[in-house]
Amino acid sequence: MKVAVIGQGYVGLTISAFAGEHFDVIGLDNNIRIVEQLNLGISHIEGVQSSWLKSSISAGRYRATSDGHDIADAGLVVIAVPTPLTKDRQPDLAFIDEACRTIGENVHKPVLVINESTSFPGTLRNYIKPAIEKYSITKVEHMYAISPERVDPGRSDFNQKNTPRLFAGLTPEASRMTKEFYSKFCDKLLEVSSPEVAEAAKLFENTFRQVNIALVNEFAQIAHSLGISVYETLDAANTKPYGFMKFTPSAGVGGHCIPVDPTYLAVVAEEHGAPATFIRRANEVNLQMSEYIVRRVAADNGGNLQGKNVLVVGVAYKPNVADVRETAAELVIHHLRSQGAVVSWHDEVVGKWKSESSAPLEGADIAVVVTKHDSVDEKRIMDSAPYVFDTTGKVKGAKGL
Numbered sequence: 001m002k003v004a005v006i007g008q009g010y011v012g013l014t015i016s017a018f019a020g021e022h023f024d025v026i027g028l029d030n031n032i033r034i035v036e037q038l039n040l041g042i043s044h045i046e047g048v049q050s051s052w053l054k055s056s057i058s059a060g061r062y063r064a065t066s067d068g069h070d071i072a073d074a075g076l077v078v079i080a081v082p083t084p085l086t087k088d089r090q091p092d093l094a095f096i097d098e099a100c101r102t103i104g105e106n107v108h109k110p111v112l113v114i115n116e117s118t119s120f121p122g123t124l125r126n127y128i129k130p131a132i133e134k135y136s137i138t139k140v141e142h143m144y145a146i147s148p149e150r151v152d153p154g155r156s157d158f159n160q161k162n163t164p165r166l167f168a169g170l171t172p173e174a175s176r177m178t179k180e181f182y183s184k185f186c187d188k189l190l191e192v193s194s195p196e197v198a199e200a201a202k203l204f205e206n207t208f209r210q211v212n213i214a215l216v217n218e219f220a221q222i223a224h225s226l227g228i229s230v231y232e233t234l235d236a237a238n239t240k241p242y243g244f245m246k247f248t249p250s251a252g253v254g255g256h257c258i259p260v261d262p263t264y265l266a267v268v269a270e271e272h273g274a275p276a277t278f279i280r281r282a283n284e285v286n287l288q289m290s291e292y293i294v295r296r297v298a299a300d301n302g303g304n305l306q307g308k309n310v311l312v313v314g315v316a317y318k319p320n321v322a323d324v325r326e327t328a329a330e331l332v333i334h335h336l337r338s339q340g341a342v343v344s345w346h347d348e349v350v351g352k353w354k355s356e357s358s359a360p361l362e363g364a365d366i367a368v369v370v371t372k373h374d375s376v377d378e379k380r381i382m383d384s385a386p387y388v389f390d391t392t393g394k395v396k397g398a399k400g401l
């Protein structure tokens, strides 16, 4: 069977690599540059080896394309496209809609469509199925299932194989086929009673993280105002063997998931007249961390950052990846610049970002560590400026949260 994966980003390429061990894979992406690179055997995603791409391409088992016609002979289609927020922070299903159009217009025999993109409960039943049917010229009846993606790019201990996977089909046959597909490369599959439960579980997992990160970020401010170490206090609390899970403070949350997915849950909650107060407040607290950090840095430096050379160390949203989506570094830089600081950033994993290049890790008046990649030496960070503020808790000797 040929598997088509729509979207060849973090989720889609990762699933292509795992599925590719068992099926022929056609990877569809509307970004022509990504398609060209992939067909040259160059992976742009941490965790997917270029060597896998090269050998699969030469064995005729993988090909990337931007032409929707190429998915016509697939037996199974996976949707792995972005689900961001609009400018006014509403769920944006435009990419999903476009993927549905591609399926509707090109796939004329019945297939199983599995959605892996994160979205609110009801997306598969009330949005994806009707959209594909609307675009289908032949009015073919497909099967539909959801299996929310839990991949954590850059992570080595948990992957597609050993991370349990939730799934549910709109029909028992769709569920059966979904189980058969994933069981080829995933050790543990858990069927839930409806697609809505699977969709909601994914959103709740990320909301749990968002709320706990906000709580620890608020606690970092409380600890500082009390003159105690937030890290020592968290380590002390973490000695309790049950009922506590340690989260650590930061400059805020980044990435495609934690700052975005909880809002999908909040919007759908509010549409149904249910409160989403924790979610809304957690989002505010996390967004305000960057401002708090800049206030602390200014207070330690005579209350004024005007004209000071500030180096932001690490602009990726988390360590050891090049992903800058929704990175907290953006707000930190914004607040530093609005205080008159002359800001550059150092991040060799990211390299280039917003038409700027990574600056050398040296010669600043102030360094603010937002993300600490393993490859960046602590001593070099400490030597880069006479004053170093570390938001990660990983740089010994620096001022910090």
Ligand SMILES: NC(=O)c1ccc[n+]([C@@H]2O[C@H](COP(=O)([O-])OP(=O)(O)OC[C@H]3O[C@@H](n4cnc5c(N)ncnc54)[C@H](O)[C@@H]3O)[C@@H](O)[C@H]2O)c1
Pocket (backbone or CB within 6 Å): 006, 007, 008, 009, 010, 011, 012, 028, 029, 030, 031, 034, 080, 081, 082, 083, 095, 098, 099, 102, 116, 117, 118, 119, 149, 150, 151, 152, 153, 256, 257
């Ligand atoms: N990145 C993660 O860690 C992660 C984890 C779990 C779930 N998710 C969810 O998975 C989904 C995909 O996220 P991602 O991180 O892989 O995004 P991504 O931006 O890395 O990749 C998405 C790819 O889809 C392509 N694309 C967009 N619209 C298309 C279309 N109509 N046809 C073909 N290609 C199209 C883009 O060019 C891009 O290459 C999102 O819903 C996200 O919330 C992401």
